[in-house]
Amino acid sequence: MSAVDELLARARRKLTRVDPAQAAALQEAGGLLVDIRYxxxxxxxxxxxxxxxxxxxxLEWRLDPTGAHRAPEATGHDLPVVVICNEGYASSLAAVSLHDLGLHRATDLVGGFQSWRRSGLPVEPPPIGKELND
Structure with a gap:
């Protein structure tokens, strides 16, 4: 196992990761979905x-509820946060970083944005002139 694979495995042991349906339910209940894709x-x-x-x-500057640069949505340490990257790797590491900031309910989406899209949940289309799967 490579060092980065071990780092990822350690991170994921700290999380209760969610699938797309669970992430959508958390959002519906007031949780925050955070898309970290470029x-x-x-x-x-x-x-x-x-x-x-x-x-x-x-991410850490915008989600730290005590920070001067926080997003208005970063309302407190008890906020359920689901971090979403493209395929569900970087988001695991990012969610653990949020744990280190005290956001103890932070987690990530298994399979990332691509699993959300494959599940048939709503997706805002790309800007005009961009095609899905270019």
Whole structure:
């Protein structure tokens, strides 16, 4: 097992990961979906309606409920947060980072945005001129 595979396995042992239906239910109940994919992927594939867009390099600053640069949606340490990357790898590491900030209910989406899309849940289309699966 590579070092990064071991890092990922350790991270995932700290999380109760969710599938797309569970993530949608958490969002419906007031939880926050956070899309950390970079702009090119969102432009290519679209986005989850209502998800907060925060690219990975800004995540901790925007989700720290005590920070000066927090997003208005970062209302407290008890907020359920589901981090979403493209395929469900980087999001696991990011969710553990949020745990380190005290967001103890943070987790990630198994399979990432691609699993959300395959499950048939709503997706906002890419901007005009962009096609799904270019």
């Amino acid at each position: 702009a090119e992927l969102r432009e290519r594939d679209g986005a989850i309606p209502g998800a907060l867009i925060v690219e990975r390099n800004e």
